[in-house]
Amino acid sequence: MVRPPHHHAAIWTFKRMNMLSPQRQRLVVIGNGMAGMRTVAELLARTPHRYDITVFGAEPHPNYDRIALSSVLAGEKTLDEIVINSRAWYDENNIRLITSDAAVSIDRLARTVTSASGLVAPYDKLLLATGSKPLVPPLPGLTLPGVCTFRDIADVNQMITASETQKRAVVIGGGLLGLEAAWGLKRRGMSVAVVHLMPTLMERQLDVAAGTLLQRDLDERGIAFFTNGQTEEITGTERATGVKLSDGREVPADIVVVAIGIRPNVDLGRACGLEVNRGIVVGDDMATADPSIYAVGECIEHRGQVFGLVLPIWEQAKVCAARLAGDEEACYVTPPLSTKLKITGIDVFSAGALSAAAEEDEELIYQDRKRGTYRKLVLRDNRIVGTVLYGEVKDGPWYFQQMRDGADIEAIRDRLILGEAAASLTGTVDPTAKVKALADSAEICGCNGVCKGTITAAINDLKLTTLDGVRAHTKASASCGSCTPLVEGLLLLTTGVDAKAAGPKPMCKCTSHGHAFVRKAIVAEGMKTIPEVMHRLGWLRPDGCHSCRPALNYYLLCAWPGEYVDDAQSRFVNERNHANIQKDGTYSVIPRMWGGQTNPRELRAIADVADKFGIPEMKVTGGQRIDLLGVKREDLPAVWADLNAAGMVSGHAYGKALRTVKTCVGSTWCRFGTQDSTSMGVALEKMTWGSWHPHKVKLAVSGCPRNCAEATIKDFGVIAVDSGWELHIGGNGGIHLRGTDLLCKVETPDEVLEYCGAFLQLYREEAYYLDRTAPYVERVGLDYVKARVVEDAENRRALHARFLHAQTFAQHDPWAAQNENATFKTLVPAE
Amino acid sequence: MDGNILSNAWVEVARLGDIPRLGSRVVATATGDVALFRTGDDSVFALDDHCPHKGGPLSQGIVHGHNVTCPLHNWVIDLSTGEAQAPDIGCVRRTPVRLEGDRILLALRA
Ligand SMILES: Cc1cc2nc3c(=O)[nH]c(=O)nc-3n(C[C@H](O)[C@H](O)[C@H](O)COP(=O)(O)OP(=O)(O)OC[C@H]3O[C@@H](n4cnc5c(N)ncnc54)[C@H](O)[C@@H]3O)c2cc1C
Ligand code: HEM
Numbered sequence: 018m019v020r021p022p023h024h025h026a027a028i029w030t031f032k033r034m035n036m037l038s039p040q041r042q043r044l045v046v047i048g049n050g051m052a053g054m055r056t057v058a059e060l061l062a063r064t065p066h067r068y069d070i071t072v073f074g075a076e077p078h079p080n081y082d083r084i085a086l087s088s089v090l091a092g093e094k095t096l097d098e099i100v101i102n103s104r105a106w107y108d109e110n111n112i113r114l115i116t117s118d119a120a121v122s123i124d125r126l127a128r129t130v131t132s133a134s135g136l137v138a139p140y141d142k143l144l145l146a147t148g149s150k151p152l153v154p155p156l157p158g159l160t161l162p163g164v165c166t167f168r169d170i171a172d173v174n175q176m177i178t179a180s181e182t183q184k185r186a187v188v189i190g191g192g193l194l195g196l197e198a199a200w201g202l203k204r205r206g207m208s209v210a211v212v213h214l215m216p217t218l219m220e221r222q223l224d225v226a227a228g229t230l231l232q233r234d235l236d237e238r239g240i241a242f243f244t245n246g247q248t249e250e251i252t253g254t255e256r257a258t259g260v261k262l263s264d265g266r267e268v269p270a271d272i273v274v275v276a277i278g279i280r281p282n283v284d285l286g287r288a289c290g291l292e293v294n295r296g297i298v299v300g301d302d303m304a305t306a307d308p309s310i311y312a313v314g315e316c317i318e319h320r321g322q323v324f325g326l327v328l329p330i331w332e333q334a335k336v337c338a339a340r341l342a343g344d345e346e347a348c349y350v351t352p353p354l355s356t357k358l359k360i361t362g363i364d365v366f367s368a369g370a371l372s373a374a375a376e377e378d379e380e381l382i383y384q385d386r387k388r389g390t391y392r393k394l395v396l397r398d399n400r401i402v403g404t405v406l407y408g409e410v411k412d413g414p415w416y417f418q419q420m421r422d423g424a425d426i427e428a429i430r431d432r433l434i435l436g437e438a439a440a441s442l443t444g445t446v447d448p449t450a451k452v453k454a455l456a457d458s459a460e461i462c463g464c465n466g467v468c469k470g471t472i473t474a475a476i477n478d479l480k481l482t483t484l485d486g487v488r489a490h491t492k493a494s495a496s497c498g499s500c501t502p503l504v505e506g507l508l509l510l511t512t513g514v515d516a517k518a519a520g521p522k523p524m525c526k527c528t529s530h531g532h533a534f535v536r537k538a539i540v541a542e543g544m545k546t547i548p549e550v551m552h553r554l555g556w557l558r559p560d561g562c563h564s565c566r567p568a569l570n571y572y573l574l575c576a577w578p579g580e581y582v583d584d585a586q587s588r589f590v591n592e593r594n595h596a597n598i599q600k601d602g603t604y605s606v607i608p609r610m611w612g613g614q615t616n617p618r619e620l621r622a623i624a625d626v627a628d629k630f631g632i633p634e635m636k637v638t639g640g641q642r643i644d645l646l647g648v649k650r651e652d653l654p655a656v657w658a659d660l661n662a663a664g665m666v667s668g669h670a671y672g673k674a675l676r677t678v679k680t681c682v683g684s685t686w687c688r689f690g691t692q693d694s695t696s697m698g699v700a701l702e703k704m705t706w707g708s709w710h711p712h713k714v715k716l717a718v719s720g721c722p723r724n725c726a727e728a729t730i731k732d733f734g735v736i737a738v739d740s741g742w743e744l745h746i747g748g749n750g751g752i753h754l755r756g757t758d759l760l761c762k763v764e765t766p767d768e769v770l771e772y773c774g775a776f777l778q779l780y781r782e783e784a785y786y787l788d789r790t791a792p793y794v795e796r797v798g799l800d801y802v803k804a805r806v807v808e809d810a811e812n813r814r815a816l817h818a819r820f821l822h823a824q825t826f827a828q829h830d831p832w833a834a835q836n837e838n839a840t841f842k843t844l845v846p847a848e
Numbered sequence: 849m850d851g852n853i854l855s856n857a858w859v860e861v862a863r864l865g866d867i868p869r870l871g872s873r874v875v876a877t878a879t880g881d882v883a884l885f886r887t888g889d890d891s892v893f894a895l896d897d898h899c900p901h902k903g904g905p906l907s908q909g910i911v912h913g914h915n916v917t918c919p920l921h922n923w924v925i926d927l928s929t930g931e932a933q934a935p936d937i938g939c940v941r942r943t944p945v946r947l948e949g950d951r952i953l954l955a956l957r958a
């Protein structure tokens with residue numbers, strides 16, 4: 018958003034003195050909304066001292082971003098975040114702001130405005146910016162409690178409160194406003210139905226094909242639709258209970274939101290005798306029939322047109338401010354308009370004509386049903402006069418630019434429908450061309466209102482080179498992510514760093530954020546549940562996918578031990594069922610054998626289980642324990658119960674978790690042994706079992722450098738030497754074999770435990786999901802790990818303490834807990 | 849394709865509360881195991897518990913949107929059509945489901 022700069026203290030003092038001067042003219046503004054305050058801001062930027070300004074606002078709030086009410090309703094923003102001009106801004110600019118007090122009359126002869134509370138304000142110039150009112154049809158039941166509109170903060174608060182206690186909502190109106198209301202209420206957990214008069218949604222902005230796709234996608238997200246639905250009545254006696262349609266259909270509801278359109282708020286203008294049609298009539302100079310009264314925004318009518326989007330209103334504000342500042346030349350021309358729907362993950366773009374209207378018009382259409390995308394261009398005389406895009410809209414602004422420029426498209430006609438990249442002559446688009454052309458004041462991130470200049474300055478001043486860096490410092494691209502390509506373009510333009518190539522990959526298709534950003538945001542912003550993370554970071558799909566959900570579940574579990582409730586449905590099958598699924602859908606069960614030690618009682622219990630459940634195969638694993646293969650899902654709880662009874666617990670052989678601690682027999686038996694490696698291994702396994710990690714973690718302890726336990730291909734390997742223990746990290750077997758790096762040498766078993774806990778906790782807190790310790794150590798570097806774990810003793814103890822704290826919640830045998838879990842049982846229909 | 853619903857009987861198999869949100873249960877039927885899914889918006893779907901790829905038990909997959917990801921090799925199956933998401937090709941048989949209050953009924957083939 019382009020915002021005129023605030024004034025310095027020096028100017029402020031000067032103004033205060035000036036206030037006393039009688040020559041200053043008085044400007045009164047009625048309507049403390051987006052149009053009125055934008056005009057005032059533009060005026061102050063031009064001439065800060067010309068007027069003493071008084072503003073009357075009917076609402077109790079300072080000027081806020083009405084557009085963002087949809088995001089507030091959807092839980093993506095808070096009310097504090099959408100304030101445009103704080104009360105301090107009014108003070109700094111010496112504006113007298115009167116809130117909660119509507120102007121009720123204008124005396125054009127005396128040149129005064131009177132408010133509801135009886136205040137009288139004299140004016141030299143008056144600005145009407147009263148916006149519009151929700152259109153409400155004369156329906157029976159309209160005044161019942163539970164019926165509301167969608168226009169201001171009070172409406173949104175009413176809807177949010179209702180969503181906390183009520184279940185069902187009906188939205189009347191399937192246009193922009195109605196759909197955004199429906200989506201917001203849906204995200205707040207209500208079941209939502211939309212009643213729409215026309216056969217397809219948003220028929221004023223979308224053609225039938227795109228409207229149908231939109232309905233299908235919203236339908237998939239659980240919003241019900243009643244199209245061709247003429248509301249006849251809102252039912253209920255005490256409060257609204259639903260709506261009745263003229264064809265007899267009834268839709269039950271606890272709240273009814275009427276969002277069928279808006280009507281310019283012309284009451285004051287009409288009462289004082291100004292010319293009024295649909296809106297208060299203004300000329301190209303934004304003045305009404307009375308030359309000392311101006312009007313801007315949704316309350317006006319200009320050349321027969323009324324307005325409902327901010328883009329033309331920003332133009333009006335500019336022209337009106339210029340006129341008020343004494344510029345006699347400024348004239349308003351309505352710019353071409355385009356529309357976007359603000360529903361996360363649903364991309365719609367529309368501008369100009371929706372379809373061929375005249376005989377010489379042509380339509381180019383490209384549809385890909387599988388990907389759910391659709392594009393249409395309307396051409397006249399080789400020029401674009403309209404475009405409708407659905408599903409993939411990145412070319413929208415480019416088509417719109419071609420349309421505004423009236424560019425001749427003859428030469429690129431064959432590729433035009435494929436978009437900018439295909440249509441440009443060289444076949445490639447300079448990724449920086451788009452951002453290069455923008456002014457510093459051009460807004461890049463609509464969600465957080467960050468303009469190009471702010472981002473460029475942050476990149477230069479803070480020497481930022483990554484997308485995440487820009488996000489952290491400017492908030493640009495940190496919410497919905499749709500401006501990410503522009504921010505990447507700015508990085509490339511300013512620093513030459515190609516963030517797309519170098520930057521972190523998004524976690525998955527559900528988000529544009531990388532793992533590092535999400536992990537940090539969870540901790541920094543205190544996010545505690547998967548839905549909360551998805552809401553606040555603008556996830557594109559409401560419940561993510563099989564790739565991001567397990568990752569988020571782990572990140573939250575790690576960040577909030579004891580507090581976060583593990584989400585079973587976000588666990589991969591093995592971790593949910595605590596066994597390894599096999600290719601035939603049966604499972605393998607591996608009980609834990611501490612440090613690979615066992616005894617006749619355990620072996621007997623395992624043999625008994627194998628007999629009792631007809632286990633087809635048994636095998637000794639590479640992790641020094643016994644695998645029971647071919648267990649049926651329904652038998653799992655009973656198998657565990659028997660193993661539990663013999664004192665055995667789950668081996669977590671299935672999890673992104675601590676697997677095994679492999680040991681050799683060590684000094685107890687071996688003639689080469691220098692230390693008791695088996696006991697060391699058992700102690701390590703007792704400390705670490707049950708811990709969840711970004712990936713599987715394996716430990717081993719060898720009793721001497723002959724290294725029979727293969728400790729140097731483990732995540733944490735210990736090798737006993739005469740004088741103590743060598744600690745090795747970051748190894749693994751598998752396809753890409755990696756030997757460990759030597760971390761350090763310690764003297765006592767207690768130190769082994771402390772260093773191990775500290776290293777594992779560092780890995781737990783910093784690695785990306787599905788990175789084992791090897792890629793983690795390679796990413797951060799061995800020196801970094803040494804600095805945190807070896808050299809910084811205090812940090813090591815803190816890490817170890819956090820590990821042990823998390824373990825108090827993790828060391829519960831999942832088998833014991835799952836014994837009673839009914840979901841393992843197969844349902845059998847009664848008959 | 850769905851069977852002919854007219855020749856099938858609607859049989860109650862579970863209550864909505866028997867299935868966790870974004871979870872599933874298995875129903876044993878005369879024609880094999882059927883996986884019953886409950887999505888985030890409380891829609892219920894029933895598909896054969898048999899992935900079109902190599903027969904993985906779909907009931908054990910992760911449910912997201914109106915999809916389930918097979919636990920064996922991550923094919924994504926559209927619950928409403930039974931079709932595998934591109935680039936994979938395959939289709940699972942669906943069983944018609946009806947919700948009456950919180951009762952879940954299946955049109956089971958006789
Ligand atoms: C939910 C929602 C989503 C929207 N989304 C978009 C979008 O995505 N893109 C877009 O371009 N536009 C959008 N709009 C439209 C945009 O918000 C409006 O075009 C813009 O706010 C109009 O500005 P305005 O100043 O004319 O009216 P308003 O912002 O409504 O301001 C008028 C103010 O005047 C006050 N007032 C009225 N009468 C009196 C009186 N007698 N005395 C004192 N005060 C009075 C009102 O209380 C109000 O605060 C959206 C609107 C809503 C409600
Ligand atoms: C989904 C695929 C995999 C399955 C189902 C699987 C299963 C198993 C099981 C059940 C064991 C016995 C472990 C124990 O006793 O706890 C094992 C051991 C082992 N696996 Fe895997 N594994 C898989 C993938 C891998 C991969 C990708 C690697 C390499 C990175 C790997 C390397 C090993 C090694 C080295 C052992 C022996 C462990 C040791 O000696 O410490 N496995 N595997």
Ligand code: SF4
Pocket residue numbers: 681682683684687688689690691694719720721722723724725726
């Ligand atoms: S590692 Fe050393 S102590 Fe352990 S069994 Fe092998 S030779 Fe013996």
Ligand code: FES
Pocket residue numbers: 899900901902903904918919920921922923
């Ligand atoms: S069996 Fe389902 S993906 Fe292979």
